[in-house]
Amino acid sequence: MSATRAVAPPARHAAEPVRPGRSVPTVLRHLAFATGAALVVLVLSYQLDSFRNFQLATVAAYLCATAGLTVLTGLCGQLSLGHGALMATGAYTLALVQNAFAERGLTAGGLLILSLAVAVLATVVVGAVVGVAAARLRGPYLAGLTLAVAVVVPALTVTFNGVFNGEQGLSVPMAPAPRALGPYFPYERWQLWTAAVATLLCLVLLANLVRSRYGRAFRAVRDDEVAARLAGIHVARTQVIAFVVSAASAGLGGALLAVLAQSVSPGAFGLTLSLFLLMAVVIGGLGRLAGAVWGAFLLVALPDLTHSLTSLFTLSPAAAQRLEGNLPLAIFGVTLIVVMIAAPGGVQGLLSRLTGTLRVRWRHHRS
Numbered sequence: 001m002s003a004t005r006a007v008a009p010p011a012r013h014a015a016e017p018v019r020p021g022r023s024v025p026t027v028l029r030h031l032a033f034a035t036g037a038a039l040v041v042l043v044l045s046y047q048l049d050s051f052r053n054f055q056l057a058t059v060a061a062y063l064c065a066t067a068g069l070t071v072l073t074g075l076c077g078q079l080s081l082g083h084g085a086l087m088a089t090g091a092y093t094l095a096l097v098q099n100a101f102a103e104r105g106l107t108a109g110g111l112l113i114l115s116l117a118v119a120v121l122a123t124v125v126v127g128a129v130v131g132v133a134a135a136r137l138r139g140p141y142l143a144g145l146t147l148a149v150a151v152v153v154p155a156l157t158v159t160f161n162g163v164f165n166g167e168q169g170l171s172v173p174m175a176p177a178p179r180a181l182g183p184y185f186p187y188e189r190w191q192l193w194t195a196a197v198a199t200l201l202c203l204v205l206l207a208n209l210v211r212s213r214y215g216r217a218f219r220a221v222r223d224d225e226v227a228a229r230l231a232g233i234h235v236a237r238t239q240v241i242a243f244v245v246s247a248a249s250a251g252l253g254g255a256l257l258a259v260l261a262q263s264v265s266p267g268a269f270g271l272t273l274s275l276f277l278l279m280a281v282v283i284g285g286l287g288r289l290a291g292a293v294w295g296a297f298l299l300v301a302l303p304d305l306t307h308s309l310t311s312l313f314t315l316s317p318a319a320a321q322r323l324e325g326n327l328p329l330a331i332f333g334v335t336l337i338v339v340m341i342a343a344p345g346g347v348q349g350l351l352s353r354l355t356g357t358l359r360v361r362w363r364h365h366r367s
Helices: 026-047 048-073 083-103 111-134 139-159 189-213 215-225 225-230 235-261 271-285 287-308 319-341 346-364
Strands: none
Touching: 026 048, 026 189, 048 083, 048 215, 048 235, 048 271, 048 287, 083 111, 083 139, 083 235, 083 271, 083 287, 111 139, 111 235, 139 271, 189 215, 189 235, 189 287, 215 225, 215 235, 225 235, 271 287, 271 319, 271 346, 287 319, 287 346, 319 346
C-alpha cells in the first residue's frame, strides 16, 4: 500500500524582503473620504450664509434616506414606495423623546445623540416588520405593501391625536449651540455640523456594507434569486436585512429633518415624499451611493426651482399655490424621462462614463 507524501511549500528565506500590499483597506479609504468631505463641509459652513448652511444640512438629512433607498432598491432590487413613512417614524420618535427630556428639565445637547439612536432603533423595528412581509412579495404586490405603509403611518399621527397632536404636529425642543463656540455662533452652522457628522457616519457604514459579503449577497439576489439560492444565499433573510438597513438610514434622515425644522407634522411625510425619494435615486444613479448624493441635492434644489418658475408668471395666490404643489412632481417626472433616455445609469452613471472616456484618452495620449 503506497502512501501519498504531502509536498510542503518552500520556506521563504529569512533575508528575503516581504513586499507590502499596494491596496489600501476599504475601511481606511472610506474613512479618508469621509474626513475629506468633513473638511469641505467645514470650510463651506464659514463661506456660506445661514440660509445656505440650512439648505446644505437639509441635503445631508435627505442623503441618509436616498442612500438607504439606493441599497434597498438599487442593490437588492426591492421596490419601496414607503420610505417617506419610515422617515416620519424617525422624526416623530425623535420629537417624542426630545419632548420627554424637556418635560424633565433635561436640555443638555449631548442628549440629542441618544434621541437620534432611539429614533433609528424605532425605525429599525418598523422596517423589520415591513421587511418580513415584503420578503414574501414580488413586483406590484411589494409596491402595494410599501404604498400602504406610506399612507397608513401619516394617518396614524392624526388618529392618535393625543400623542402626535394631529395635523399640527409636535415641536422639537433643541439645545442651543455649545457655549464654547461663542455667543454669536450661527445656529444654522451648528445644525450643518450636526447633520454632516451623522450623515457621513451613515455613509461610511453603508459603503462598508456594500463592499462586504452582505453587499455581494444583495447584488446576487437582485440579479437572480434562483441562482442566489443555489449558491447558498438565504434570499428572504438577505432581503429583510436590506430593508432593515434601508429603514435605519431613512429613520436617521427623518430624525435629522426634525432636528433642522424643530417641528414635525404628517404633511411633511406624505406619499409625495416617498415618490420623490424613489425618483431622486433613479435620476442620481440607481445602485450607486454617489448617485444618492445627486438625488439629495435635487430634492433640496427643486423647491427653489419651483418658486423661481412660479414667480415668472402673474397668478392669483390660489393658482400659485396649486402650481407650486403640482409643479415639483411634473418637473421630477420630466427629468426622470429625460435622464432615462439620455443616461439610463443616471447622473452618476453618465459621469462615470465620461470619466472613463477621458481616462482612456489620457492614457492613449501619453503612450
